[in-house]
Amino acid sequence: MGGGQLARMSAAPATALGIDFRVLAAEPEESAAQVIHDVVLGRHDDMEALRRLADGCQVVTFDHEHVPPAHLEQLEAMGVAVRPGPSALFHAQDKVHMRQALTDIDVPCPRWRVVEALDHVEAFAEEVGWPVVLKTSRGGYDGKGVWVVDDAPAAADVLSVPLPAGAQWLAEERIEFVQELSAQIARSPHGQAVAYPVVRTVQANGICAEVVAPAPGLGAERAVEAQELALRIARDLNVTGMLAVELFDDGQRLYVNELAMRPHNSGHWTIEGARTSQFENHLRAVLDLPLGSPAAVAPHAVMVNILGGDVPDLYSAYRHVMARDPGLKVHLYGKEVRPGRKVGHVTVVGNDLDDLLARGRHAADYFTGAIDE
């Protein structure tokens, strides 16, 4: 369900494994619909379209979190295998539900509170200190629906924004992190799970800019702690498929920031950097097949997002980028370039992290037009 780049990048392992793969896309121009043979056109909130998608499918799964839970429950009632199931997925759809569930199972989170008005935010800020993070419980992505507010007037401005349908305001303590991490696992219905190396994610303006695998300077114990946390969350919330647990690391402790129950931007490096990509393991997991090895194939991998810039024609960068770096791997999503939009990514794997970072950043900057040599 969903025709974005995650569905698009799932096509390669589906083809390799001989798995018939159908995508629901709203428009024929969507990223995945351009390349996948079997496309069902329709909206993700149109029950009739979801039924057409599911007809003849063994399993349905997701490119995004936006399918209404009630629709998914209807599909399940019709006997369709929905993975992850709607009750698990709801934790990735509603941040208040997620915070409550994680708090109930003693997973460390930033302090949080549902707020309805400015005085609630002020009371919360008195406990945790300014700045405070304000989020809409539903409908946010890539930094949208999240604000960091320094004081009461700023909070008042944010609260004047109309809430999406069914959403609440969520106030959270702002964690002074030394780095952000992502712990990805795959889990199958019969309970097998594998944990990928924990990665560092670097955000810019709320959007993932860069991923370094494994996270530098994390230490084996902290990495295992993050993996165990993700495995525990997956088990306790009954997640199937890929789960990404985004974490704040304040140098002392880890705190869960967000959950995503699908392949995730923080795992794009696995296409070249791991024995089994997140896209393949997502398919294997939701089909209840034995999972593939998540082991890294090289000491380091760096993924840098190509964010839309001034150059509308990404292909024009190919001669320069490919000639300069024959080891670089390019992934474009077939999306129209718009400022700040994720339109592709590059990955480099190897032994020398500084070299990989320089190469990955150079290529991404050249694609966007930020540099011209």
Added chain:
Amino acid sequence: MGGGQLARMSAAPATALGIDFRVLAAEPEESAAQVIHDVVLGRHDDMEALRRLADGCQVVTFDHEHVPPAHLEQLEAMGVAVRPGPSALFHAQDKVHMRQALTDIDVPCPRWRVVEALDHVEAFAEEVGWPVVLKTSRGGYDGKGVWVVDDAPAAADVLSVPLPAGAQWLAEERIEFVQELSAQIARSPHGQAVAYPVVRTVQANGICAEVVAPAPGLGAERAVEAQELALRIARDLNVTGMLAVELFDDGQRLYVNELAMRPHNSGHWTIEGARTSQFENHLRAVLDLPLGSPAAVAPHAVMVNILGGDVPDLYSAYRHVMARDPGLKVHLYGKEVRPGRKVGHVTVVGNDLDDLLARGRHAADYFTGAIDE
């Protein structure tokens, strides 16, 4: 042109690079037509179908060698970029033409002669000794169109087989090889070329069974000799795209057996085992983009073909094969299982060649039903 597994496996890099990729397939059930979005249905010898394929394409290239040269010349005359060009491709379509061209540029070949009748074969055998290899100059593949004959009566039987249209009989010296090799290169129209590690190929009944990269025990000097031979052939015959040069190694010298101007079974290991797969470099080469690194990503890679056996449903092997070996990579082609037909392959990469061989062979044998545990 062509909807087989080579086109199918080209879809992944075309998608990653955002290259619009169209395939000509005779039937919608063909391997590539099942998974690629943009399918033109038609036969490879139907000029009208070739025109429909080429309409709007920047470049056309090949999944197989069977498109009539005259058709390709017509396309070129219409301004279509055909890569490799028909005059280069003809060397891979007609073995007599290939032998003559290689002999003209002093590339070592088994001794050869065009023969029309039994007495020609007998005269040739008197020079080179029995057994003699008899081939049809056109239309053979996967061991079809090739016979090893021990004596004159056996040769007479072969010569009674009707020749394909336009074909001649070619007699060749049988090389007592210690191993068969494949040297693959990619070459672009502007003349850039890269050489992949030289691999050992193991044939069974004339069909490639197994590939080991790099070829064990080949020694650096011989490997470079094979690479230089392939690079020279590509340059002198003006090949663009991937070229596979199949070689006999008799322990002393190398002899060219066959040429293929497309991605080749001996390069399937590059999907996981090389920085840039043969499928990606074929696309980059025919589009005249800078080529990707052909370097291996691990000390050894082993590819074992899944040849059709007794088990019609390959998917039924997944639970066992995947649970037993989480590092194994499986590629199925979506083809109906028929005895001896190439229906998929498995690849393993790593440090311990014996371990890789055992794992790859086990998985392939399990898929075909030769073993059941």
